[in-house]
Amino acid sequence: MILTNVQEVKIVNLCKKFRIELIKCLHTVGSGHPGGSLSATEIITTLYFHELNVNPKNPNDPDRDRFILSKGHAAPMLYLNLAEKGYFDKSELSNLRQMNHMLQGHPCAKTTPGIDLSTGPLGLGISAAVGMAIAGKLDKKGYNVYVLIGDGETQEGIVWEAAMAASKYKLDNLIVILDHNKVQLDGTIDEIMPLGDINAKWESFGWKVIETNGHNIRDISSALEEAKRAKGRPTIIIAETVKGKGISFMEGKNIWHGKPIDDEHFNLAMKELSGGN
């Protein structure tokens, strides 16, 4: 599907709004993961507002596209998208991570409409996605399975088990997007556990590899179009991103992976995010 200028502007504005709401939300509840939500903002929003064939009124439609947030800690950005789409009331957002409410710290398919898979323990999402994609093939359904994984997440062995399986079963209905923000909880990827040549790794596992700018709506959208043209093999889109994108003091800083936002930083962040308006 071609991205029109109108759609592009709409998604850019949504991303702007989601960043503000994200910071408000995490500041209010005093926990959650800002860094990885901010790097994934454009990717998740482009998926929900341009790419995915889903219907909030029929969240379990067997023909729908699937989306798995394998890097489950970016849950707040997923919730903002789901609420905007109408899967649940926006008032739920202020009860993120709170007892007796639906929005769990990591996505839970049992409690939250629109979640295709419970995630959190890294690496599991891509493995389950392989199963979903095989089911789609067996049932001759036209849906695609989209998975967003973190770069640090690929340090988990199961990611490569799943990568081998997706290649063996020629899952061209599986599209993985790698949020390449280069930072993990304890430091940069290069400090903690370098990933080496990411493209070469995935290519050698039999995947089609596409590179894109993970903060540019038009680039993300054309990468997705290209991914869907793959035949007989799965695709990974390596999306170049910045952890903490949009808030200068968070950008590229591992301490903002899961740090609560105090009043001082909240005010600074809000000033920056609203400045562009």
Next chain:
Amino acid sequence: MKTKQIRQAYGEALVRIGKKDKRIIVLDSDVSNSTKSCIFEEKFPERFFNVGISEANMAGMAAGLATAGKIPFINTFATFMVLRAGDPIHSLIAYTNLNVKIAGAYSGLSDSYDGASHHSLIDIAFMRALPNMSIISVSDPVETEKSVKACLDIEGPVYLRLSRAEMPYIYDDNYNFEFGKGNILVDGSDLTIIATGYMVHKALEAAKLLKNEGINVRVVNIHTIKPIDTELLIKCAKETRAIVTVEEHSIYGGLGAAIAEVIVSNYPVPMEIVGIQDVFCESGDYEQLLNKYGLCAENIVVKSKLVLSRKYVEK
């Protein structure tokens, strides 16, 4: 005595249910000739997925298949099911109550010669502690076939505890297998021996030995370890007022523990738990290992007398 390999009975049962229900998908992690899931592969290659030596990914894939309405059966040795696939079993399958059937082959000491790394003595403890998980442990070829079928009536994950052993028949085809219900195999009033899996045979043997000494034992087969048959357990406690449990599993967190949890809060009576005593075992002949580690009729007799002495003192 007529016997049959449990894995053979399991593989044949998969084919039987696979014929009727196209939603059934079988996955194995490169041990299909051992688990006998290969029997299903021969009949339904398009619904069989050998994922290689990647147990965690097998369980993850099964979770994905289940979200799309399939009924996956995943297969590997029980010990790897727990220790390698435990993460997706906990966080994908049990957490979301996905309809995945988890077949743990070679449980207990049944893969005896392969040694402690291949023995499975903690699987019941792990599976019991998972919300939404059901556990069935089989004691003969007929029960194996019936449990595979019964799995389909349960909407949610089931752990099927299988064995490498060749087991004598306890039941015939008329066996009315009821999920969640224990069976009284021999009635008696002095004490109840409650066993699961291959240990049911040892319990029956012990009951004969005790009978020769004038002790009338009730023998109960608990095939469904979770949810456990609370009603039957309390009835046995009330009627025989002494219980010995027998399992091919650590004494921690297994059948004995499950029964003790019911007994202490409902009708406390003297109890003894026969199982593996917090040790790693070793390679060797299956029956010789069972004897060495106390999973034999003779040791059940000793524990039965111990529990009876406490029953009469406490009375």
